[in-house]
Amino acid sequence: MEMKKYFIGIDIGGMSVKGVAVDKDGKILCEGTAPTGDKDGGNSLAENVCELIQRLISDSGHAATEFAGVGVGCPGVIDSKNGVVVFAGNLSLKNFPLVERVQKSVKLPVKITNDANAAALGEAKFGAGKRYDNAVLITLGTGVGGGVIIDGKLFEGYKSAGTELGHIVIQEGGNPCTCGRKGCFETYASATALINSTARAMRENKDSAMWNTYTPETVTGKTAFEYMDCDKTAKKVVEEYVRYLASGLTSIANIFRPQIIMLGGGVCNQGERLIAPVREMVKREIFGGTDYADIEIVKATLGNLAGSLGAASLIM
Numbered sequence: 001m002e003m004k005k006y007f008i009g010i011d012i013g014g015m016s017v018k019g020v021a022v023d024k025d026g027k028i029l030c031e032g033t034a035p036t037g038d039k040d041g042g043n044s045l046a047e048n049v050c051e052l053i054q055r056l057i058s059d060s061g062h063a064a065t066e067f068a069g070v071g072v073g074c075p076g077v078i079d080s081k082n083g084v085v086v087f088a089g090n091l092s093l094k095n096f097p098l099v100e101r102v103q104k105s106v107k108l109p110v111k112i113t114n115d116a117n118a119a120a121l122g123e124a125k126f127g128a129g130k131r132y133d134n135a136v137l138i139t140l141g142t143g144v145g146g147g148v149i150i151d152g153k154l155f156e157g158y159k160s161a162g163t164e165l166g167h168i169v170i171q172e173g174g175n176p177c178t179c180g181r182k183g184c185f186e187t188y189a190s191a192t193a194l195i196n197s198t199a200r201a202m203r204e205n206k207d208s209a210m211w212n213t214y215t216p217e218t219v220t221g222k223t224a225f226e227y228m229d230c231d232k233t234a235k236k237v238v239e240e241y242v243r244y245l246a247s248g249l250t251s252i253a254n255i256f257r258p259q260i261i262m263l264g265g266g267v268c269n270q271g272e273r274l275i276a277p278v279r280e281m282v283k284r285e286i287f288g289g290t291d292y293a294d295i296e297i298v299k300a301t302l303g304n305l306a307g308s309l310g311a312a313s314l315i316m
């Protein structure tokens with residue numbers, strides 16, 4: 001007799017909370033969203049999360065007793081063992097016992113991990129990495145986030161404070177990073193970094209065709225790609241971005257030697273225009289070559305569902 005065959009996944013973002021109810025294969029029964037609420041130390045957030053969970057259960061058409069539990073992905077430093085949000089700056093949370101608060105209200109087991117880890121789990125279990133036990137997800141957004149799956153399990157490091165893959169230094173003494181170091185991977189490979197280098201290249205090259213439609217203030221992560229085939233400044237921006245991205249990915253691959261690296265975030269919508277040259281460079285530079293242990297580098301496939309699906313899998 002198997003009664004508890006459904007799962008809730010909750011993905012907390014800076015502005016809103018996304019939730020899904022799924023079966024064991026990650027098939028979505030229903031979805032929903034809620035605001036993160038007032039920055040009152042966690043009370044509003046916990047209430048909104050509980051309300052969303054109840055709504056998902058009710059929309060799923062199944063009884064609460066058929067649910068095995070709730071998984072939560074949350075930004076910031078998360079003590080997953082004790083279910084505490086140690087620190088989440090964007091949400092104004094400090095030492096907030098989110099798991100205990102939610103568990104008490106919804107009367108289901110609740111587990112939590114960092115949002116990047118949740119996304120990595122989601123992609124590894126249900127997305128681009130589902131055929132592999134050793135996978136890394138790198139998300140190229142405002143910063144660079146990452147999650148590591150080893151032998152089918154999430155690797156979080158001591159007190160789940162690990163795998164901050166955006167903060168490996170790829171250029172000693174390089175660009176200043178929000179973490180306090182200089183030359184971190186994310187200061188070269190994030191969408192923010194790409195936008196900054198595009199704007200800088202325009203300022204330094206007044207003859208660039210990018211000036212036809214953009215100013216340094218209006219460039220996006222797409223601008224350089226849009227012009228790379230007709231403008232040498234844009235082409236140089238893309239080539240440099242590819243080199244930095246490949247450099248960081250090669251170091252990450254040399255440490256974990258995953259079977260697959262999945263790339264997420266808006267920049268990856270460039271598809272093979274971005275990923276093909278990155279793949280080629282990583283395969284060329286990776287330690288020992290790829291004859292013995294090959295590596296795949298692909299676009300992540302779940303988009304903004306990766307986090308909530310991965311969170312749900314925490315309970316499976």
Ligand SMILES: [Zn+2]
Binds near residue numbers: 167168179181184
């Ligand atoms: Zn850093």
